[in-house]
Amino acid sequence: MTCRAPAFIVGTFDVDNYGDLLFPLVAGHELGLHGIAVQPASPTSGVVAALSDAPRPISLADLLEGEVPGCGILIGGGNIIHTVDAVVLAEYVAAGASRWAYAGLWLGASLAGAMRDLPVIWNAPGVPFPFGGARRRALVASVLRSASRVSVRDPGSVGFLEATGFGPVPVVPDTVLGLARVWPRAPLLAAHRAILARHGFAPGTRTLAIHVRGRALDGSLPVAAAEPWPV
Template structure:
């Protein structure tokens, strides 16, 4: 019998890294007879990417009546309460105020309402939570989970005041990407990119990802000049890839590409998630502001450097897990020296065996909980649901509590 699990995340936003989580989860859980269905604040797919997942909406997660065996939360930087005011996908749909809480608080509510286990799939927590009442609610939400984990020590530290004890850390699950798409499959797609650009087969490329917020005071013209110099020195062709078109990566990639003086490739609107992965996996090196660009490079043993601007804790947490702190820089001016050093070093695995072992244990735990159901969770879920109702009543009054009955359908 096939089991069915939901996985909550921003799978309705055109951002490469987030779109990989349900694909990785589906691949790892399929051998256990578990189907994975993505859930997002809206049910709109990223239509231009044929291999992107098709989500259902948070409302369906909460009120659906079909068979369900569990709900996964994450990954991604989704465990916070900040409005998604900069994402047109959410402002246009009227869900920006609650989009992110809908994914993790919403998943915890849905688990209690639908009597299924809730499993944390190593999401990230970008900010601490204030307010004693909110921390108490979050504490009950964390304890309601059947398997709690976040992807880096910084995220764990932000949750521990609410949880009351250490929060387990599991590395970002996209580090296992090479099990989903083989290096041979992606190498063929990289060769297609060279052919489309009119470059000879075997041309060595440097994959680059630039996000507007990573530039700081550096202008596109100055960065283009730096790229020209480093790629000429290393005998590489720049391959600019827009990892998050929803964050204006594509426009900036075109701007920088237009200022380069030598041969280059500008992948400003990748045709698929696989093509984005291939641009990085088939390159000789990677430099960029995307965590999952760097994760993809690591998954395929491509030497990489990550530009951490702004300096979120997820970056330092990741390189710490890989034992590669020198791969992290704070701005573009520092990025190319460690790249040259990495390229000159002996080739070898970028991801330690211990990271793959931790991911294997995580997926085994997830599969076991979905198969067994974890009946011990029910008192914890009831406690969370009761606290949520009580805080809603105190904050919104009796009108909030009774309007669904008074105005609901007969």
Template structure:
């Protein structure tokens, strides 16, 4: 059997310093590399099968090693993982309290991390009720690090069409105000978080995945990628299709005009299996399309995308990876909403057209790998400065956050007591089930039977999803942690009452 695995970090990227000009630059870099091993932690959902989530630690480890030398990057998520089963080791968050004091720095994110909803992914949650979901994998770690004076840096996480509940505002404000460095990946996230306090300095930073070309050498394909092409029969120019139903209009295009695409192979891949991606949704409708017998690990997936002639799909990081390597993107997401607004300015990213108007020539005129756009190159340059700054903050050592955090904890019982006295028991104990957005249906108007069938399938899918969500809500409502943290969900009510009384007195 041929091994089609991959490295978790490209050795060429992790071991080689950035390209420099002249002997003096080499000496300057060497002076910055310390013989010690730096202890750095990164927090996120690195324990799920989702391409974008798994990228962040790989990029962080490679970039910090370039600047700091020996780095022990500990990846924290709900569930522990071992390299024998996963691209890299992941440490359970249950171990964080025991090791936090020995850390030199903490990275929060990136990805869609700043969120408060319970349904992050089907069945996904902490291993113990003592850890709050979902702030346990991003907000609580920041507070724990600040408690130990460990510098906290926000590694371009973001929000996506969500808000900050009242109970979380004091905690999140404290975490952001005391962090050494706060960067988010889009202007909407910056504005929402910036409204919490005038003391928070937040800037927009491109998603760190725009830095992937520093880890992957397009001119020297990896052995894993060469083997994959050989065994999958991927011999010619290919187009990657995200294995998700919302790319329906392109599948219909390929079905209706097969002769126009004879020069291309179609590779159907799941980008986020944890979110329900499944090649069977599409592959059966495209004769000759290629699927893989395994889910590629992150850098191999990135290399697959980097060598495509086009990518089609909904995934945020599928789009970013393609843009970073000059591959055109055909995206089904709404580029005017949430996190996708950060990608709207790229001229090689094309919104998914309506199936009734899409034309083979329109598509073929936009296919073809080129050089990354000026905007993509500028994003990569910003990330070089970002990692320089992160490395410098880690070198500077401990922060002065402990006294402020101590004062906040001293005041916390007042907030809890005020919230408990003013909270509405019905509101606290009966959270509303999340509203599941109905996906847009791009079906041919003239094909009524096909449209009705598709609508029935969507209805069934939404009913199943709603049933899972309601079951998860009932489980959470009955948990000890939900009842114990009820006062926290109303902290801001007490703050508003105190503020209102003070305003009336003035």
């Protein structure tokens, strides 16, 4: 299967969160094998300046307006299926988008799919909270029924979605596990050797990389890194 227009992938790709920025790379690699390009879409069109290869999303407004051509919409991954105010994300607060940003990622994306008659696929996102209220649950169930395919990444998410009356909802592995196919081990060895040399470690030293969200720390990253952590 090929598609001349790209598939949109919707998520928080305009926020400085390394893990979420990987989803478009994985989707682009996998769909690229079938001749399909990927266009990220996020609440804003902001780009994470600290990373030269960070995704360059269009905004959800652009996705809804339909000026950018597309052949389908992927929702997720990421723990994004909720309606909580994104007040902890400075990017969304500055853009005046914090109250609707997360709802826009799935409600807005589903609306765009309906308006543009594009298939919508839930690409193994996470659902961190239950949906309270009968009207809200009914709306969520309708959104799920409108999708061409729904999957989530964990059993907890299944429970929250099936509580709306929609189901069954399948669980599939988090799509970021496909990163090993995007960046195979062999090409990374030279980069790893360069990092070891830059920090004065002997060649062949084994290392462990830990991704920590800065906003989740109670204090600075250097202070946290200096703490003795039990293993």
